[in-house]
Amino acid sequence: xxxxxxxxxxxxxxxxxxxxxxxxxxxxxxxxxxxxxxxxxxxxxxxxxxxxxxxxxxxxxxxxxxxxxxxxxxxxxxxxxxxxxxxxxxxxxxxxxxxxxxxxxxxxxxxx
Amino acid sequence: xxxxxxxxxxxxxxxxxxxxxxxxxxxxxxxxxxxxxxxxxxxxxxxxxxxxxxxxxxxxxxxxxxxxxxxxxxxxxxxxxxxxxxxxxxxxxxxxxxxxxxxxxxxxxxxxx
Numbered sequence: 001x002x003x004x005x006x007x008x009x010x011x012x013x014x015x016x017x018x019x020x021x022x023x024x025x026x027x028x029x030x031x032x033x034x035x036x037x038x039x040x041x042x043x044x045x046x047x048x049x050x051x052x053x054x055x056x057x058x059x060x061x062x063x064x065x066x067x068x069x070x071x072x073x074x075x076x077x078x079x080x081x082x083x084x085x086x087x088x089x090x091x092x093x094x095x096x097x098x099x100x101x102x103x104x105x106x107x108x109x110x111x112x
Numbered sequence: 113x114x115x116x117x118x119x120x121x122x123x124x125x126x127x128x129x130x131x132x133x134x135x136x137x138x139x140x141x142x143x144x145x146x147x148x149x150x151x152x153x154x155x156x157x158x159x160x161x162x163x164x165x166x167x168x169x170x171x172x173x174x175x176x177x178x179x180x181x182x183x184x185x186x187x188x189x190x191x192x193x194x195x196x197x198x199x200x201x202x203x204x205x206x207x208x209x210x211x212x213x214x215x216x217x218x219x220x221x222x223x224x225x
Contacts, residue, residue: 002157002158004155031211033212033213037153042215042216043150043156043199043213043215045212045213045214048211048212055211056211056212058212088153090155090156092155092213094211097211098211099205100146100161101213103148103155103156103157103158104155105154105155106153106154106155
């Protein structure tokens with residue numbers, strides 16, 4: 001158990017819908033990262049937040065957005081969902097931006 | 113682009129040492145070598161990391177060559193539970209924008225009886 005929690009574990013929705021994935025970092029960690037793992041793309045970095053502020057962006061679509069709240073939990077919002085958004089979404093956290101990242105168990109999203 | 117090269121798959125007998133190689137010939141002086149593994153579709157699990165010196169923890173040992181162009185992750189006594197995809201990642205930790213992890217395709221380790 002890494003100490004990073006993610007909810008929900010599974011999510012099934014329809015194309016065009018919007019969903020929110022939640023991540024609670026390890027106690028004391030200030031930095032949160034989101035990654036997407038699809039069958040054809042592997043594990044890809046989406047976005048990073050540090051102490052409430054966006055720090056770095058990866059291959060994140062404009063339909064996706066994220067935020068980190070004052071209590072340091074983070075949410076990843078996915079809108080106008082497409083079939084290709086079906087994937088595993090992982091959150092990771094670290095004490096500071098350059099420290100070791102610890103991953104949560106992931107949210108499996110299925111878009112039908 | 114992934115900065116590392118790993119064999120796509122390896123087999124290891126249970127109880128034997130598993131030695132997973134990684135080539136990172138373009139590594140620069142401030143880049144660390146990190147190892148993670150992913151068991152089935154679980155979240156990647158941190159194993160170990162190092163800069164220059166060899167490192168050991170309760171899970172594994174990391175051997176980095178003197179020129180730092182390659183490394184080997186050693187699982188001293190592999191068990192069936194070590195069957196996973198192992199990722200070797202080179203990471204620059206000096207700048208915030210480079211703090212992401214860039215995953216390649218990894219090595220699929222199959223531990224057999």
